[in-house]
Amino acid sequence: MVTHQSLSGSTDEDFLQRMVKTYGERFGEDFWAFFTARVAPYLPPRPVIIDLGCGPGLLLRDLGERYPQATLYGYDVTPAMIAHGQQLSCTGVRPILALHDVGAQPLPNAPGTVHLVTMTSVLHIIDDPLAVLAEIRRVLAPGGIFMLHDWIRMPLQTYLERRRENMGEGEVGSMRSGFRLFPQHCKYTTEDWQWVLAQAGLQIRYQTQLRPTHQMFVTTPA
Numbered sequence: 094m095v096t097h098q099s100l101s102g103s104t105d106e107d108f109l110q111r112m113v114k115t116y117g118e119r120f121g122e123d124f125w126a127f128f129t130a131r132v133a134p135y136l137p138p139r140p141v142i143i144d145l146g147c148g149p150g151l152l153l154r155d156l157g158e159r160y161p162q163a164t165l166y167g168y169d170v171t172p173a174m175i176a177h178g179q180q181l182s183c184t185g186v187r188p189i190l191a192l193h194d195v196g197a198q199p200l201p202n203a204p205g206t207v208h209l210v211t212m213t214s215v216l217h218i219i220d221d222p223l224a225v226l227a228e229i230r231r232v233l234a235p236g237g238i239f240m241l242h243d244w245i246r247m248p249l250q251t252y253l254e255r256r257r258e259n260m261g262e263g264e265v266g267s268m269r270s271g272f273r274l275f276p277q278h279c280k281y282t283t284e285d286w287q288w289v290l291a292q293a294g295l296q297i298r299y300q301t302q303l304r305p306t307h308q309m310f311v312t313t314p315a
Contacts, residue, residue, distance in 0.1 A: 105171055105172070105173040105174075106173060108171070108173075109148075109149060109171075109173045109174060109177055112148045112149050112151075112174070113149050113151070113177070115259075116149075116151045116152075118259075118304075119213065119304070120151070120152055120155070123303045124303055127301060127303060127309065131298070131299045131311050132209065132238060132240060132311060135236065135238055135313075136160070136208055136209060136238075137208060138162060139160075139162045139163060139164070140160055140163045140164075140208040140209055141163070141164045141166075141202075141206055141207045141208050141209075141234075142156055142160070142163055142164070142165050142166070142207070142208065142209045142210075142211070143165075143166045143167070143168070143200070143202065143207055143209070143210045143211070143232070144156075144165075144166070144167045144168075144188075144210075144211045144212075144213075145168055145195055145210060145211070145212045145215060145225075145229075146168070146169055146170075146212060146213065146214070146215030147167030147168060147169050147174065147175075147178060147188075147190065148169060148171075148174050148178075148213075149174050149177040149178055149181075150167055150174070150175075150177065150178020150179070150181055150188060150190060151178075151181070152211065152213070153165045153167045153178070153188040153190075154178075154181050154183055154185070154188070156185075157183055157184075157185030157186040157187065157188060158183075158184055158185035159185070160185070160186070161185045161186050162186070163186055164186075164189075165186060165187075165188035165189065166188065166189050166190075166191075166202065167188050167189070167190040167191075168190075168191055168192075168193035168195060168200070169190075169192065169193070170192065170193070170194045172192060175190045175191065175192055178190045195219075195225050195228060196219045196220065196221065196224075196225060199228055199231075200228055200229075200231075200232050202232045203232070204231050204232060205231075205232070205233070205234050205235065206232060206234060207232040207233055207234060207237055208233075208234050208237050208238065209237065209238045209239075209240065210229050210232070210233065210237070210238070210239045210240070211239075211240045211242075212229075212239070212240070212241050212242070212243070213242045213243070214242065214243055214244060214307070215243070216241060216243050217243050217244050217277060217278065217280055217281055218277055222289055222293075223289070223292060223293055226239075226289070226290070226293035226295065227293060229293075230293065230294060230295065230314055233313075233314055235314075236313060237313065237314070238298075238311060238312065238313055239295060239311075239312045239313070240309070240310070240311050240312075241286070241290070241309070241310045241312065242303075242307055242308070242309045242310075243281070243286065243307060243308065244277075244278040244279065244280075244281065244306060244307055245279075245281060245282060245283050245286070245302075245306070245307060245308045246279040246280070246281060246282045246285075247279055247305075247306065249275055249279075252271060252275055252278065252279055252306075253267065253268060253271045253272075253275075255305065255306060256270070256271045256274075257271075278306075283300075283308050286308060286310060287300075287310075290310060290312055291315075294314060294315050295312040295313070295314060295315060296312060296313055296314070296315040297310055297311070297312050298311045298312060298313055299311040
């Protein structure tokens with residue numbers, strides 16, 4: 094599987110610190126308002142939740158505070174991310190975190206046992222997204238939810254300008270990394286994601302654009 098590090102050229106530690114720093118922008122008030130309205134009503138009191146590409150574990154930490162009786166799993170391919178998540182202070186249930194590449198291995202969860210799978214800014218870098226989505230469908234319980242939040246295509250100029258504004262890089266560094274990452278981040282249109290999800294047998298229940306660069310899909314097995 095292609096990793097964030099190999100795409101960006103940054104070290105694991107650099108990427109980890111950037112993920113921690115920008116967490117509030119990615120999972121702020123708009124995200125939780127949407128989650129409360131469009132996802133929470135479909136979850137049981139004791140949900141089983143997986144975050145694929147869980148990064149530093151911050152989303153699972155916050156889900157654990159909201160669902161203290163949940164069972165939480167987080168999988169990532171980067172050891173530094175898993176190590177950071179395992180050291181987090183949690184006031185809610187502590188997630189089970191493990192190194193795992195879903196692009197190469199089946200999920201360790203039993204079929205039909207998971208109520209929510211989340212995946213943020215990861216599926217676009219996977220070479221065979223349909224195989225991964227089939228694995229997600231396998232573990233979802235009847236009526237379970239897959240929540241995808243991923244990059245969508247935009248003009249090159251817009252992408253480079255947003256990267257320069259959001260990443261705090263100098264113009265030269267931003268342009269260099271931006272040109273390298275543009276083909277990956279801007280690979281799919283919203284319509285492309287809709288088609289991929291339909292091909293995987295997932296029905297879109299809700300979709301919205303909480304961030305200019307990303308589209309959110311709440312899906313359930315068709």
